[in-house]
Amino acid sequence: MADRFFMSRKIFPGTIVITGPGADSYLLLAEDEAVMIDAGSEHGNIRAFAETLTDLPVRKVVNTHSHFDHTAGNGWFDVVYGTEATARSGKNVMGGDPSLYPLDYEYTIVGDGDILPVKGRELEVILLDCHAPGNIAVLDRTRRLLFPGDEVESGQVLLLPGYAEVPGQIHSRPAATVETYRNAMLKLRSRADEFDWILPAHNGTPVDKSCLDTLILLAEKILSGEITGSRDCSSPSYGRTASHFPNDDAGYRRAELSGVSLVYCEKLIFDTDYKNADALPPATRLHVMSAETARQ
């Protein structure tokens, strides 16, 4: 059966989380249609599954970012929203078999501040650009919810480089610096009176919006040198066997504070570090694998 990969749970009024083997996706019921946030990581037809959960048509998906655990099911939908950076690597199957996935689709490009054309549910794009190049949060002004993709979550926030956009490229852009991430979290916190809950794509949902304060404080303590963290980047949900776990020579650390944590590159603390970062060694095995499955 096409839906064997997925389970669902109503989480807030008009808001359903769809879980599968990878990232969580969300189905938002609006006035005359339902819209997906992210498209799952499996080749099962997530649109067909979503359509069993509502009488509304489900035609549109918006990608929070380009990683394939969020984009694998894009091709089942009629409209796929994403930023330009998301569009450049959203079809990279990251070492998988491209023939398993529906990759014959085009992106409809969105950018910071855009409101998606969905009647009865006001969805604003907020560019964050840290966990992945072009990563967005979707602010649901109608239901007062924030969908940050992987920029905020309770397991760990990973600041890794982007994945290949063209064949042979190891990484599209160096990882975001800690300073860039701190500024992105300040941007979200400046909107905090517009949402009540944060709904991430991994490691449990929802999370309390007070975690933004803690993430900002953690980033500031890394910037001041008060916290450097551990060279052991592992956690219960992120271990050495994961293909996107940092290589030993790549210089990553895990810093933790009051239940939140950040995996960051010790060579990329301040924005001024960024200009020399192109020559950094491959961050993870997945980056090397993705160099071979970027779009032709």
Ligand SMILES: [Zn+2]
């Ligand atoms: Zn993810």
